[in-house]
Amino acid sequence: MTKNSTLDRLEPAFDRFQEAHFWIHGLERYYHQAEPFRWHLNVFIKAIKEIVPLVRKALQNESGFKDWFEPFGEKLSADPLLRHLFKNRDYVVHHGMLALESSGSLGITEGRGIKLGLNFPVNPNEDSDDAMGAFIRALAVNGDFLGFLAEDEDSLPCVERYWRLPGIDEDVVDACARAWLILGETMAAVAEWCGIERPQFNLQCRHSSQQLHFKVYNRKSLRAKLLDLRAQPNFVMAADAHDAAPLSMEDEN
Known part of the structure; x- marks a missing residue:
């Protein structure tokens, strides 16, 4: 096994991993727009679900890899967050839209x-x-x-x-970020097994909570x-309605 040939074979898996990173930022960008947010979540889950199969396909013929990787695969398959996300992806494929x-x-x-x-x-x-x-x-x-x-x-x-997704207590983007980091630990270990310096994956590029959750007007x-x-002709205010302060536009510049 040469380092260059291994990198070539792993490229689709790492590409999908980086694609998932890209979709996280799409979720942030469209956090306040319902349809684009749902679409980005859908493709994020699709991307992370394809990573492990692509790793296995790339290295299935490498001596010792299958036995070495098995504990990682079992751990990922048992992870509650990943299992829930993948279940939602299966629902989209076979039944319809994500239920957010x-x-x-x-x-x-x-x-x-x-x-x-x-x-x-x-x-x-x-x-x-x-x-x-x-x-x-x-x-x-x-x-x-x-x-x-x-x-x-x-x-x-x-x-x-x-x-939120039903069954996951944390915010959707936080959950996606955590799922990406969980997979990142496995991807880093795979790279190291292949003789590549272990990469350090992080999401320090994420938006702050204030930037994400708040939209100002x-x-x-x-x-x-x-x-x-x-000012509409047929508009009727409630009988007991009142404003705390005058709302005239006359003094606006």
Whole structure:
């Protein structure tokens, strides 16, 4: 076995491993867009499920590899997270779409965490923008009694959102990152067995929790949307509706 020939044969497996890394960043990018997020999750799971078969195919004829790799394969097959992800992939192939759960809050943030938030239903088939739009419609009818749209230079309106797969407690992107690192340990060991310097895989390139879970909005634009709704001919406010502060656009620059 020569190092160059082994690398050539392992290239498809490592390529799929790096592809999965790419899809993790796609999940981050589209975290607040329901359909692209689901599509990226689907291809991420597809990619990680193909890695071990590609490794086995590449090195199946190398003396001693099958027996050496067997404990790694058994450990990966028994891993609860990987088993659950692969089960979801099988469901997509044979039955239909991934069944995701979504939860969230709408409120204001000062750049770290949420300062004032209300739990608000976030349909897993809708974007965060849709949730914000529904919230603004509710404020138009019932009044901005908490001052969500009142002028405040230190904060911004936001949606804080989380995605989960049924049966997995952690956030979907966190789960995918952990699955990638689990497989990374095996890939690093395979590389070392082949005589290659053991690579160190990490995800220090990931977005922060604030960047991932929060989408911020321009307060002036949201206020304009609310006022446009109230200006509609057939619009009716609730009898007890009131705003915590005036929402006129007259003083806006």
